[in-house]
Amino acid sequence: MIQPDTTLLLGFPDYAPQARALAVALGAPYAEIEVHRFPDGESRLRLPGRLPPRVILCRSLDDPNAKLVELLIAAATARELGARELTLVAPYLCYMRQDIAFNPGEAVSQRIVGRWLADHFDGVISVDPHLHRVPDLVTAVPAARTLSLSAAPLLGEFAARNFDRPLLLGPDEESAPWVEAAARAGGLQGAVAHKERHGDRSVAIRLPDVEVRDRVVVLIDDIASTGRTLACAAGLLYARGAVAVHALVTHALFDPDAERQLREAGVRSLHSTDSIAHPSNAIALSGLLAGGCAEICARTAEET
Numbered sequence: 011m012i013q014p015d016t017t018l019l020l021g022f023p024d025y026a027p028q029a030r031a032l033a034v035a036l037g038a039p040y041a042e043i044e045v046h047r048f049p050d051g052e053s054r055l056r057l058p059g060r061l062p063p064r065v066i067l068c069r070s071l072d073d074p075n076a077k078l079v080e081l082l083i084a085a086a087t088a089r090e091l092g093a094r095e096l097t098l099v100a101p102y103l104c105y106m107r108q109d110i111a112f113n114p115g116e117a118v119s120q121r122i123v124g125r126w127l128a129d130h131f132d133g134v135i136s137v138d139p140h141l142h143r144v145p146d147l148v149t150a151v152p153a154a155r156t157l158s159l160s161a162a163p164l165l166g167e168f169a170a171r172n173f174d175r176p177l178l179l180g181p182d183e184e185s186a187p188w189v190e191a192a193a194r195a196g197g198l199q200g201a202v203a204h205k206e207r208h209g210d211r212s213v214a215i216r217l218p219d220v221e222v223r224d225r226v227v228v229l230i231d232d233i234a235s236t237g238r239t240l241a242c243a244a245g246l247l248y249a250r251g252a253v254a255v256h257a258l259v260t261h262a263l264f265d266p267d268a269e270r271q272l273r274e275a276g277v278r279s280l281h282s283t284d285s286i287a288h289p290s291n292a293i294a295l296s297g298l299l300a301g302g303c304a305e306i307c308a309r310t311a312e313e314t
């Protein structure tokens with residue numbers, strides 16, 4: 011249970027509408043951190059002069075390098091200004107895909123950034139963090155309380171509402187849990203393809219043995235970055251006779267060329283959650299995140 015007199019939600023300008031919506035869903039007051047960028051690239055942050063004991067910082071960590079430094083400055087300052095219990099809500103959690111050294115000498119950034127966040131926050135909440143070689147969020151981010159939420163049921167409900175009896179298709183084995191949860195929530199059929207990645211912008215996909223002729227197919231994935239995964243899957247589906255291919259993703263990272271890739275592959279529509287601000291945002295996460303904050307708050311009360 012969130013207590014509005016002892017809790018404050020703090021947002022940053024680059025994720026303010028989503029952070030404000032979370033504060034409304036939580037029934038907590040909201041304040042925005044002022045960020046001034048000096049000509050040399052450094053940042054000056056300004057928080058409210060006094061803070062209540064419980065502070066929730068909400069910022070998504072796409073394009074993360076500068077955001078991480080500001081986040082850690084904000085967290086340390088929040089402690090100095092009175093916060094005793096600090097929770098980070100990062101709908102998109104960065105560096106989760108660099109979870110092993112793929113080549114000798116490579117940094118395992120997931121572990122390093124995770125440890126860094128855990129040193130500053132008591133609680134960390136994220137949505138569908140990319141955890142494939144680690145069992146859970148606390149292994150990647152060893153904070154006292156962590157919570158990994160999933161937007162997959164919201165994607166499934168969206169697909170059921172907006173498309174005509176679609177087949178949900180995950181482009182690779184890693185997407186299997188999301189496709190399963192989305193299919194269950196939407197009462198839809200789901201299937202998963204096989205993918206091999208040959209480089210940042212090069213993937214090969216093998217479709218599963220499922221009939222797609224004359225069907226509407228909705229591709230479901232956690233992340234779309236270069237768009238190559240979705241574009242490649244769409245091309246194969248049309249070659250097999252699919253009548254329309256749409257895409258639904260949790261985290262719309264999208265590099266500048268991604269949307270062209272999808273258009274050229276014939277992807278008819280692209281929708282995403284608002285974990286990362288993007289024109290394709292169609293599914294708000296505020297309700298899901300508010301439930302997560304309430305759960306972390308209850309766990310804190312039990313444990314302290």
Ligand code: R5P
Binds near residue numbers: 181231238
């Ligand atoms: C990787 O396994 C993820 O689930 C996504 O499929 C991947 O990040 C998409 O990347 P891109 O859009 O660059 O193909």
